[in-house]
Amino acid sequence: MSINTTEKKDELIYLVDHIPDPILIVDFDGITQFMNPAAELLLGYNKSDYIGEQFGYPLGANIKREVTILRPQGEKIVCDINKVEIIWKNRQSYLLSLRDITKRKIMYQQLELSILELKQAKEAAEIANKVKSEFLATMSHEIRTPMNAIIGMADILLNTQLSKQQKEYVDIFIESGNLLLNLIDDILDLSKLEAGRIEINATSFRMDYLIMSIYELMAPRAHEKGLQLKYLIDSRLPETLNGDFARLRQILINLVGNAIKFTAKGKIVIECNILEFADDKSFEILFSVADTGKGISENKLDSIFNSFTQEDSTTTRKYGGTGLGLTISKKLVELFGGRIWVESKINEGSTFYFTMRLNVGDKSTEKNEKSYTEIKPLRILLAEDIKTNQLVVKQYLKKSPVDIDIAENGRIALELFNTNIYDLILMDIRMPEVDGLEATRQIRKVEQKKGNKKIPIIALTAGVTPEEIQVNLDSGCSEVLEKPVRQSKLLEVLSKYCANT
Amino acid sequence: MKKYILNLYIAGQDSVNNTAINNLTSICETYLKDTYELNIIDIEDHPEIAEKKKIVALPTLIKELPEPVQKIIGDLSDLMNLKLELGLDGCQ
Numbered sequence: 001m002s003i004n005t006t007e008k009k010d011e012l013i014y015l016v017d018h019i020p021d022p023i024l025i026v027d028f029d030g031i032t033q034f035m036n037p038a039a040e041l042l043l044g045y046n047k048s049d050y051i052g053e054q055f056g057y058p059l060g061a062n063i064k065r066e067v068t069i070l071r072p073q074g075e076k077i078v079c080d081i082n083k084v085e086i087i088w089k090n091r092q093s094y095l096l097s098l099r100d101i102t103k104r105k106i107m108y109q110q111l112e113l114s115i116l117e118l119k120q121a122k123e124a125a126e127i128a129n130k131v132k133s134e135f136l137a138t139m140s141h142e143i144r145t146p147m148n149a150i151i152g153m154a155d156i157l158l159n160t161q162l163s164k165q166q167k168e169y170v171d172i173f174i175e176s177g178n179l180l181l182n183l184i185d186d187i188l189d190l191s192k193l194e195a196g197r198i199e200i201n202a203t204s205f206r207m208d209y210l211i212m213s214i215y216e217l218m219a220p221r222a223h224e225k226g227l228q229l230k231y232l233i234d235s236r237l238p239e240t241l242n243g244d245f246a247r248l249r250q251i252l253i254n255l256v257g258n259a260i261k262f263t264a265k266g267k268i269v270i271e272c273n274i275l276e277f278a279d280d281k282s283f284e285i286l287f288s289v290a291d292t293g294k295g296i297s298e299n300k301l302d303s304i305f306n307s308f309t310q311e312d313s314t315t316t317r318k319y320g321g322t323g324l325g326l327t328i329s330k331k332l333v334e335l336f337g338g339r340i341w342v343e344s345k346i347n348e349g350s351t352f353y354f355t356m357r358l359n360v361g362d363k364s365t366e367k368n369e370k371s372y373t374e375i376k377p378l379r380i381l382l383a384e385d386i387k388t389n390q391l392v393v394k395q396y397l398k399k400s401p402v403d404i405d406i407a408e409n410g411r412i413a414l415e416l417f418n419t420n421i422y423d424l425i426l427m428d429i430r431m432p433e434v435d436g437l438e439a440t441r442q443i444r445k446v447e448q449k450k451g452n453k454k455i456p457i458i459a460l461t462a463g464v465t466p467e468e469i470q471v472n473l474d475s476g477c478s479e480v481l482e483k484p485v486r487q488s489k490l491l492e493v494l495s496k497y498c499a500n501t
Numbered sequence: 502m503k504k505y506i507l508n509l510y511i512a513g514q515d516s517v518n519n520t521a522i523n524n525l526t527s528i529c530e531t532y533l534k535d536t537y538e539l540n541i542i543d544i545e546d547h548p549e550i551a552e553k554k555k556i557v558a559l560p561t562l563i564k565e566l567p568e569p570v571q572k573i574i575g576d577l578s579d580l581m582n583l584k585l586e587l588g589l590d591g592c593q
Binding site: 029030043045053054055056057058059060063065066067068069070074076079081 | 512517544548551555556557558559560561563569570571572573574575576577578579582583586
């Protein structure tokens, strides 16, 4: 029995001497009674220096508290200290255990600092990105406004008496203007895609109408080069589908445009096939655009979707274009969760494929494809401060039975609205004094007060971000027309609202 | 004559030391009103004091008066036990 007790005591002493955690025992007055070697090491004192001195103790029991420990040479370490009540040599005492947390504390402080720095860097990047996006949106607007006048005037010039040579010059005018607009659109699109600012706008549409509209748009260009343009649509597709019609159209136009551009003879075939029936409601569709062009060499197949890359640098000179079309298409396809790739054989042709998941559409919201070109007599108020833009609209409507009153700003527009009866208002947004948004709000207010029917207000704006379009619609505009306005688009909108009145 | 003399030794101005200061001043103001003297000593300004007073862990509160002298370690964020240690447990 006594051997056992001695043995046990030796074991405990051994344990306490070798445990890496510093242990102190203090009495109820805080006077040090015992410290193990780990405590000596941590505190930097010899046992003999410290036994009998008042160390003190923390409040409460079994609660970790952080303290700074001063070591003899002025060195500081951070410890957690914990206290439990024990009986030591027949007296009530406290057992204090310490744990060095200096490293953890420093790491934690560094971590906090890093988090702060990351936060600041992230904020700075977000601000820079926002500034960039705003700059691009502004630039796009600033370039579009004068382009509106240039293309509009060129359109008008084309309809006057011109010599053959003059007509050629004006054609170049218009063509270059349109190219410039496309370039601005591409750069704006790409920057928005890269900033993740493009939203998916799903609407119901008919695939056959979509493909036919692309055919109608692109066929003249193909025929001009002596190429055939064909399309094949999977007959199993439902009549109406739901998806981002405008973006799908953009991708297809891009691929078909490229195919025409890079094909000298032969044909271009657009195909649209169901790849997989996911369920009753959605389909994975495979689109392909095949040409019989010069083909793409194997080492260029991967890089062709990168920005500003065409087959080689001489291609740009020969064929023109921004080199952004495929990059934008790729980013759009990926945004919709699809894949895009190309298969090609030199001198035989290339086929671009992409997949897109589309839902079964709702027939009632299907886009009305009826064309509006006939206009009945109308009285229109045009609010527009820039003379050339006034002239453009007037010329566009010259052959239509339309009376136009002009207001140079929103205030005059409001006065004319209050004293005359109009069928429709064309409202420029950026005007001096009272801008188009404010004028629209005022007009809506007057109507509400009088209990009148809402007059169609068509906003004309070069601000083309979805946010800006939404601001226009929020102010009470019926529709937003993007500047530069084309004659056909203007007539279409007029007849649409005139049919409604 | 002040009934209570309390010296709080701190090591700089981090959150632990500030918590100790706040806890101590609030309990003094609540329970000891005009009967206490409170000194806050930053040992970073007076390193010799730590040695003289045999202070190893900071913050440390030393209750010099009334006797017996007591040392309490840590941020003092246990007001009930702090009252108990200072003999204020009867106070409301």
